[in-house]
Amino acid sequence: MSEQPELRRDPITGRWVLIAPARARRPIALTGHAPHARTNGERFPCPFCAGQEADTPDEVFAYREAGSQPNGPGWSLRIVPNMYPAVQVEPAEFVAISAVSVLESAPAVGYAEVLIDCPQHIDNPTQLSNQQFRDVFRAYRERMQALAADSRLAHVAVFKNVGAEAGASLGHSHSQLISTPIVPELLRKELTGAEEYHRRRGHCVYCNMLERELADGVRVVARSEHFVALTAFAPRFAYELWVLPVGHQPRYEAISDGEALELAVLLKRVLRSLDDCQHLPAYNWFLHTTPLREGEPPYYHWHLELTPRTSRPAGFEWGFGCHITTIAPEVAAEQLRAALPPS
Ligand SMILES: [Zn+2]
Ligand SMILES: [Zn+2]
Ligand SMILES: [Zn+2]
Incomplete structure (x- = not known):
């Protein structure tokens, strides 16, 4: 792999990034620079563990044993409102977003929820079982479908923070859902970029990219019948991963229980390999899918993006949106493939 820095453009959003392997050798003089750290020094009792149900708001969804009572034991997965929500279900007054002045604003109406993956402190x-992991993906689907019934909402963001550096405040494995009356910027950028590509070329950019990636193989980390995991061509972080359905599918909600299990098994293998290669990095994953009211566009293709905190964004990244990565995605994919546990 060449040491020449390279500029790469993400084919969907047009975001430019830099791959600069030589930067990996820069001298580090400050302690505490390592961005990886997962949670340590946790406090107990953990409010997400079985038996601590009284420490969370009342559940809005759960997978439970037949006959067990809501907000008591007997669950395998629970969804509860976030105790510290960024959005509110009932704002004082709901007003549609309007541009009456140069400073546009609207109440942050929506639901902020926490999806607790399992009753054990994992x-x-x-370390989730395949069934537990599958149920996380099933519950994403169920909750997105349920929240779509609230006509005020335009979008449901689903994401996971693992480790303090990635923004998690509790170690117990969980995901979050934040629904909003607007479509967040990065997703809108992808939708616009993908639509533009489709208008010019007559194809879904993700389908075209997958065709090319599967033919090249250099960034493919693992694949199953319906899904493929790749290192991103133009990553923001070293080891950034994208997981996509191989066939064109605009909406995540269309995932079947069988596909949810397949996705869980694939992602678990890839995460084991990532943990191994990068010594338990903190990371986020997030789901990008067509917004609630935008049908089934031929140009958009749902996917999961995973950003390990392999570096700490600084002035160039925050100020100008141009990320510098020291490990080329082709090298990262090779390492990840070598560390994959057997399927
Ligand atoms: Zn716990
Ligand atoms: Zn597609
Ligand atoms: Zn995306």
């Missing part, structure tokens, strides 16, 4: 998603 802090690494790879």
Whole structure:
């Protein structure tokens, strides 16, 4: 792999990033620079563990044993409102977003929820059973479908923070859902970029990219019948991963229970490999899918993006949106493939 820095453009959003392997050798003089750290020094009792149900708001969804009572034991997965929500279900007054002045604003109406993956205190998603992992993906689907019934909402963001550096405040494996009356910027950028590509070329950019990636193979980390995991061509972080359905599918909600299990098994293997290669990095994953009211566009293709905190964004990244990565995605994919546990 060449040491020449390279500029790469993400084919969907047009975001430019830099791959600069030589930067990996820069001298580090400050302690505490390592961005990886997962949670340590946790406090107990953990409010997400079985038996602590009284420490969370009342559940809005759960997978439970037949006959067990809501907000008591007997659950395998629970969804509860976030105790510290960024959005509110009932704002004082709901007003549609309007541009009456140069400073546009609207009440942050929506639901902020926490999806607790399992009753046991598991802090690494790879320790979830295949069934538990599958149920996380099933519950994403169920909750997105349920929230779509609230006509005020335009979008449901689903994401996971693993480790303090990635923004998690509790170690117990969990995901979050934040629904909003607007479509967040990065997703809108992807939708616009993908629509523009489709208008010019007559194809879904993700389908075209997958065709090319599967033919090249250099960034493919693992694949199953319906899904493929790749290192991103133009990553923001070293080891950034994208997981996509191989066939064109605009909406995540269309995932079947069988596909949810397949996705869980694939992602678990890839996460084990990532944990191994990068010594338990903190990471986020997030789901990008067509917004609630935008049908089934031929140009958009749902996917999961995973950003390990392999570096700490600084002035160039925050100020100008141009990320510098020291490990080329082709090199990262090779390492990840070599560390994959057997399927
Ligand atoms: Zn716990
Ligand atoms: Zn597609
Ligand atoms: Zn995306």
